Amino acid sequence: MSKSTMFKSAALALAVSATNLVMAADTIKVGVLHSLSGTMAISETTLKDTMLMLIEEQNKKGGLLGKQLEPVVVDPASNWPLFAEKARELVEKEKVDAIFGCWTSVSRKSVLPVIEELDSLMFYPVQYEGEESSKNVFYTGAAPNQQAIPAVDYLMNELGVERWVLAGTDYVYPRTTNKILDAYLKAAGVAEEDIMVNYTPFGHSDWQSIVSDIKKFGSAGKKTAVVSTINGDANVPFYKELGSQGISSEDIPVVAFSVGEEELSGMDTGPLVGHLAAWNYFMSVDSEVNDEFIENWHSFIGNEDRVTNDPMEAHYIGFNMWAKAVEKAGTTDPSAVQDALIGVSVPNLTGGLSTMMPNHHISKPVLIGEIQDDGQFEVVSSTSGLVVGDAWSDFLEGSKDLISDWRQPLSCGNYNVKTATCSGQNF
Template sequence: SEVDVIFGSWTSVSRKSALPVLEELNGLMFYPVQYEGEESSRNVFYTGAAPNQQAIPATDYFLEELGVEKFALLGTDYVYPRTTNNILEQYLIDNGIAADDIFVNYTPFGHSDWSTIVADVVELGADGSQVGVISTINGDANIGFYKELAAAGISADDIPVVAFSVGEEELSGLDTSDLVGHLAAWNYFQSAESELNDEWVAAWKAAMGDERVTNDPMEAHYIGFNMWVNAVEDAGTTDVDAVRTAMYGQEFPNLTGGTAVMLPNHHLAKPVLIGEITADGQFDIISQTSEVPGDAWTDYLPESAVLTSDWKDLGCGMYNTETETCVQLTSNY
């Protein structure tokens, strides 16, 4: 094929649809969005967050900082929320939260009638327990959800919501009054304080207009693209196999003041940031970790905990550490 590399795809469905073609033709894709993990293709570099770089730390924040005792896991009905919530449900149970204190609900894309679901969430706290919502609700459905919470008189102090799919772009042009004080977990926010970020945001606004915002998947592509360029220069070719080999251990400054490193499992080491939504649609960063290495296979599901991905030394994305064999016959679609 004439294509050296693809930067893109937004949903997990689109990524999984591209996988068979990438693998058959030995293509290369950089995928920039947080995702559910449980995948490791030799033809994809995952520059967005795996669950241990977004969902798990956000849940820890709820448990440790906000004292949340009951959890509502609300998601849009597709692969990313379902897999993420399977992991989170097990993680919460492992951390002493009773199964009965975890409410899981899925709604279709564009869902608009949130009154019953919000009532169910409020009911969780009827006994005085602190309730928190972990949201994998995607797209426009978010507007109706936050509006319904506000209409029910629920503030972020009463029932905090932490979202994994609400960022600056989603908030731009919205009336954010219903969202102020609620949280989002990402690996980058436009409001991150670093000289590099100031320059980058200024350049973006100069090119696209002052009202345009940056967001986490943009930073992921910025890192991934620069790493690819450096790998091509190191390899002296755009040949996929040579570039893949040159990608391992690539380092590039991220925009939050640290350094992104490409790991042998095709994931990055990234800091985890939690931001509080402000009235102007930006985020006040209230928590930031040091770099967390992305994990292709979660430690919190027994069948995945035994798997590791190492394309550099083991040449395998699904290596079973107990049997010491590569169990990857084909990708799991």
């Protein structure tokens, strides 16, 4: 090869490299970290599609800071360690400016050290157990005081429930939530023998003996209910077995924290009618902003039969908060956006405004919905106003004295108000 040819080749390579850098600089990359395969795909695939819709809509408005948004989608395949690997790939290799993702708490716990090490941003859209606060994570799903506690209050005060089955999938979210609920119930005077706790693995399918035990537990002459933190596709055989054993919502009502419209769309809803779910949003909510969201969703997905659900609304809120904070900060730099996010308010889909609080949780209404035979929910109870999410439970020793406030000068995720000390960045 002649020197002239070598120089031309080198110049071409440099030109291509420079062009690629310019193209990368001309877009703002947004990471989408949701399982598209495995046991959680039943719930998470829709959230990937929601993010693609939100990004497309923002680009039609002109993008952010004069740049178009570019989604970068990865599939951690319901494999919890793989979530951490994919998060690192998104930040280090793909150079995303923010990540929207995870469903289970075990996946979020896997990602958390990576996000903090790289000082990136993640928006987490699903109800969770609390007991955590990170400067790098913004929690747009419900904390226990925005879902679990109000659900128990409804069952206790409106339905007269006295015996409690706490049934969950065996991982951190159900175990910690049930620990909080156990303490809350006992503080309300519920006896130890009136609380039954059961855990099953992800994807559990043989519910016959467990449902039989629930039925027996509920035959003691006291009104009994199931508080369900069962997650993923295990819900399908669970509800099917309830119907097979003749357990109706009048006999033993179930209130679920992980069953929404998307999960119901794949089930025979006949045996489920009358059972309950606690969320901060239902598709059936009557508001102009919800009507517009549903219309946009159907147009984007090309199917008017597709439903919406609570975690979709959480992504809607989180994405719009991030976009507003980026415009406010004038940059996508994570540190600047973290500071800009606190105090940002955007519309939620029930018709009000949700605000990002100093503890990186948001304010939301709490709704109790009753399953209808068309797979939708009729709202039977709602809070009179918005509830601010608690990072730390008021009902657990070691947590009730903690607060989270990421504003200066405190800038602490677990500040002990009794000892006036900050014991670390997060949990």
